Amino acid sequence: MVNISEFREYIIDEIINRTIFLAKSIDEIESLLKYWNLKQENVIAVRTSTKMRERYRNIYVYELKTKVREFSTQNFFRNYLFTSGLFEKLRSSIFSKGINLWMFRTYEWCKDLERIGNNKVLLIDYDLYIKLNNKIWALNLLEGNDYLRSHLEIRTKKLKTRYEFNTNSTFYKLINDDYSLPWVISSQISNGGDGVFKIANHDDFKRAISKIKTPVVKIEKFIENCIPVNQFAIIFFDKIIKYQPSRQIIEEHEGEMRFKGSDFKLKIDEKIERKITKLTHFIGLELQKLGYRGIFGCDYIISDNEVYFIEINPRFQGSTFLLTYNDDLFNPYILHMLSFYYGNYIVEFKNNMDICENQYVELKSDYSKYKYFSNIKEIEQQYKNESLDIRSAFDHIRLEPNVPQGFYLE
Structure with missing residues (x-):
């Protein structure tokens, strides 16, 4: 059996603190700072909130340098990394020490980072990522599995x-x-x-x-009155670990259906939960065959007591960080990183995992729901008698159109 205390120290010393975390926001990796002794100097964040800045003053935050909060796109990240001087800083002072790179999402230039000093980027291959983002290609991939094919036939008739x-x-x-x-x-x-x-x-x-x-x-x-649901999982080369499903908070704005947050207080029939988890498992098996490692997610809708697959998300998702607020070894960020390594500790720990195809890990987290907001006064009025963790942008930061001002946790 794995010595949990020794294994934790191994994860902290040999993986977490030998990795640079390039995150969209400090909140995404706060659990590693709070529970796993991640050093602040190992974090580079795109954006932050007043509350997070008070806690973690030594983290480089891009929006505080530029005074602008903008969408985190492929071109934005490329510009951020290569024109801010951070790439040269990483290459000269960090990569030379053999430190790895964790990113919220994979980009084509991640391959360049991996070639420098034989470093490991803890992400899926960019070419595979692009293929899975093609909805036609992804659906065709699932047609090769008997269980998934029968589900897709039902899906096609409904949708x-x-x-x-x-x-x-x-x-x-x-x-x-x-x-x-x-x-x-x-x-x-x-x-x-x-x-x-x-x-x-x-x-x-x-x-x-x-x-x-x-x-x-x-x-x-x-589909009217459906329930949008997300479930994410971690793929090892021989294991798939699923996490509890969450309800996606979707709001319509001028016809556009926007993701606004997640709620893990989802109460659904146990049979439906098992079906969602089994679908995620079999989808994970197909990704595993392609060499996929690490985190991925699936979107579904529930309608008339039936589940319908929507799409694969080959990346970290907006809901992911809610289940990281703990020091559990099944913390999604920890398992994502471990899926790229093969040390004796990791193999022993992994071999003790026994999650069946329709079972998922349920983690005790500090938070169970979050939602983006654009007007903090409306939120404060709506919840004036409740205690919420409200995380808003700095007053002097210019917000680009449609970029959320912040979010609140409960």
């Missing part, structure tokens, strides 16, 4: 998935085919920032395709 070109004529073609409104449409290729739109009429459709950049859109029937 009536279509792939059409991103043109105005598509709208009238579907109407003429008696494809009744409302619809949900999104781009063929998702990169974490593409919109999902509810379409009730032609004006909605025009507005949506003007924002979708890919030539092909995925179109499905809009």
Whole structure:
């Protein structure tokens, strides 16, 4: 059996404090700072809140240097790393010591970072990431599994998935085919920032395709009163560890269906929970065959006591950090990092894991729900008699349009 105390020290000394964490926000990796003795100088954050800055003053924060809060996109991160001088700083003072890199999401230039000093980047391969972001490719991948294929047949009948070109004529073609409104449409290729739109009429459709950049859109029937659910898991080369599902908080803004947070107080039928977890497990098996390691997530909807798969998220997700507020060895960030290593301690610990295909890990966390906000006064009025952990941007930070001012935890 693994000596838990010794194993914790091994994780802290040999993995966590030999890794640089390039995070979207300090909150994402606060559990490692709070529970796992991560050194502040090993963290580079894009953004922060007044509350986090009070706790962790030694962390480099990009938005405090630029005075702007902007969306964290592929081009943004590339610019951030290579024009801020951080890349040269990493190369000269950190990578030469053989320290690894943890990132919230993989980018094509991560390969360049991996080549420097034979370093390890704790992320999936970029080419695999791009393939899995293609909704058509991902669905075709799942068709190769008997269990998933039978599920997808039920899904197709319910959602009536279509792939059409991103043109105005598509709208009238579907109407003429008696494809009744409302619809949900999104781009063929998702990169974490593409919109999902509810379409009730032609004006909605025009507005949506003007924002979708890919030539092909995925179109499905809009299911009223459904429950959007997410579940994430960790893939080792021979194990798959699933975590408890969460309800996704989705809000509609000018037809766009935006992710606004997660709620782990989800109460659903036990059979539905097991079905979600089994689907995530079998999807994980298909990713495992491709050489996928680390964290991934799946989106589902629940309607009429049935589960329907929506898409794969080959990355950390917005809900992930809520289940990291603990010192448990099953902490998702810890298991994600361990999935890239093969030391004796890790092999022994991994071999003791025994999570069946329809079972998940349920972690005790400091928080169970969070939600983004744009107007902190509205939140304070709504919850004036409750104690909330409100994390808002600095007053002197300029917010780009549609970027959340902050979020609150409860």
